Amino acid sequence: MMRHLRPLGLVFLLLSSPAASSAEVGWELVLAGGRVLDPETNLDAVRWIGIHEGRIGEISETPLVGIEVIDVSGLVVAPGFIDLHIHGQEPRSYDYLARDGVTSALELEAGVHHLDGFLARREGRARxxxxxxxxxxxxxxxxxxGVGLEHFLTARAMERGLRLLWTGFRMWAFPAPKYGHVVADREHRDRIVAALAEELDQGAIGIGMGxxxxxxxDGPEITAVFELAAERGVPCFVHLPAQDGPLDMAPLETVLGFARQTGAALHVVHVNSSSQDAVAAYLKRIEEVRSEGMDVTVEAYPYTAGSTAIESALFDEGWREKRETDYGDLQWAATGERLTEESFARYRKxxxxxxxxxxxxxxxxxxxxxxxxMIASDGMPMLDVSPHPRGAGTRARVLAEYVRERGTLDLMSAMRKMSLDPARRLEAFVPAMRNKGRIRVGADADLVVFDPATVRDRATFEDPHQPSEGIPHVLVGGTFVVRDDALVEGVAPGQALRASH
Ligand SMILES: [Zn+2]
Structure with missing residues (x-):
């Protein structure tokens, strides 16, 4: 008998007395005998999980009956990973993320303009x-x-294409974009804040700032944006201003100042690349302000290289000294080549x-x-010839390198950093997050099944288009998106995640 044909009342009865009834009719799907890790309750034990209508219906110490039963003994079953910082928002990136155990991909740092369009174009099509x-x-x-395209990276790609097309007339036809360097007067500041408010009305998940x-x-503009965030009860997800040198604490102090002054919550993105040699001091400072009651959180990705736009302000005069890097430390994503002073100047144009x-x-x-x-990838679209491997391997790399090889993280802490903590960061204003990041009855069946002994990233700087391995199954809302180590074709259970204010 098909469970989904049963009357609703009976389903409720089943959910309220699961042990007795599931034995009679069975669940739609059972993950059998896996090592279930739930970072919310610290459950770490062999369990059978019964899944019904996209949710976890039962977690049992003894075998459950199901229409479909998948043996996951010897494997870990954990909440699907939630990436708070992923710029790759196209199907190819979603494929790599799914193979890496990610079930929710959020673009919270750069953010978007025209959120409705951004979500509508993915609804019903996303893995x-x-x-x-x-x-x-x-x-x-x-x-x-006047660039009104929804996703900043799309806008940038389009602008780049136009520039290349018109290279001879470039400076005349497409002057350098002004968004980075122009100081807003009062009117422009009001328009920026109004544009952000409109996105929040549409369900944008906080405010992203780079x-x-x-x-x-300037100060008045950043204050106005933080004030909006405080008013709406959402965090600012902030890429800190550039350091003047590898030990500079000022960027963190400045932004903490805006948060303190306005009362807005703050999430510091990729602390590994934003703090350089001062990383321990940055983390200590964040711990201090948290103990004073400030709402400040932080994320990182497990790689020693960053990735960004060569034409951006990050490469304004003085970048080599500020980051103690040189031309040869730069790798061009379109070809994989290392740069020289000459090729840097050419590509910067x-x-x-x-x-x-x-x-x-x-x-x-x-x-x-x-x-x-928290673990967040900062992955770029996987469309370049040689994109940063973090878009494909972040989670598996944490599990392989930090949990298994170095032993500096235990498995439960890794689960918390990759699922529960990101869900908790958002759940006050993104209701869907209350049912993600944990394994409990009623939670969404966004689940990852992996082998802690073999899971590893395969994407490298030389060969980034390599999905992670040792993650045989991934479910999104109870639907397999990865099964038996392969992508499932033709499924799109991914849903738009919105804030509600
Ligand atoms: Zn980023």
């Missing part, structure tokens, strides 16, 4: 859940450059994605292992 913040950079691009990319954003090899392994290890740090 995993998706959502975005209201982007301060795209709002500036909209106000100053202050290193917008040196033109046309624009494009560059990978920056500049972090010491100890900085990254400190960031990843710290109890406060």
């Amino acid at each position: 995993i859940h998706f959502g975005a913040s209201a982007g301060h950079i795209p709002a500036r691009a909209y106000v100053f450059d 202050l290193a990319y917008t040196p033109g954003a 046309t624009g494009g994605t560059v990978i920056i090899h500049f972090m010491k392994p100890e900085m990254v290890a400190t960031a990843i292992s710290h109890p406060l740090t």
Whole structure:
């Protein structure tokens, strides 16, 4: 008998007395005998999980009957991973993320403009859940450059294409974008804030800010944006302003100042790349302000290179000294080549994605292992010839390197950093997050099944288009999106995740 044909009343009866009734009719799907890890309750034990209508219906110490029963003995069953910082929001990136155990992909740092369009274009077509913040950079691009395309990276790609097409007339036809460097007067500031407010009305998940990319954003503008966040009860997800040197604490102190002054919550993105040699001091400072009652959280990715736009303000005069890097530390994503002074100058004019090899392994290890740090990939679209591997391997790399090889993280802490903590960061204003990031009856069946002995990332800087391995099954809302180590074709259970205010 098909469970989904049963009357609703009976289903409720089943859910309320699961032990007796599931034995009679069985669940739609049973994950049998896996090592279930729930970071909310610290459950770490062999269990049978019964799944019904996209949710977890029962968690049992003894075998359950199901229409379909999948033997997952010897494997870990955990809540699907939630990525708070993923720029790759196209089907190919979702494929790599799913193979890496991700069930929710959120673009919270750069954010978007025209959230409704962004979500509508993915609804019914996405392998995993998706959502975005209201982007301060795209709002500036909209106000100053008239670039109204929904996703900042799409806008950038389009601009790059046009520039290449018109290369001879470039400076005349497409002057350098103004979003980064122009200081807003009162009217422009009001328009930026109004644009962000409109996105929040549409369900944007907080406000994303890339202050290193917008040196033109001054105190009054940043204050106005933080005030909006405070008013709406949402965090600002902030890429800190650039450091003046590898030990500079000022960027963190400045942004903590805005948060304290306005009462807005703050999430510091990729602390590994934003703090360099001061990473331990940054994390200590965040711990201090949290103990004073400030709502500040932090994330990191497990790689020693960053990746960004070569035409952005990050490469304004003085970048080599500030980050103690040189041309040869830059890798051009379109070809994989290392740059020289000459090729840097050439590509800076046309624009494009560059990978920056500049972090010491100890900085990254400190960031990843710290109890406060969530794991977020900052992955770029997987469309370049040579994109940063973090878009494909972040989670598996944490499990392989930090849990298994170095032993600096236990498995439960890793689960918490990759699922529960991100869900908790958002659940006050994104209702769907209350049922994600944990394994309990009634929670969404967004689940990852992996082998802790073999899980590993395969994507490298030389060969990034390699999905992670040792993650045989991934379910989104009870639907397999990865099964037996392969993508399932033709499924799109991913849903739009929205804030409600
Ligand atoms: Zn980013």
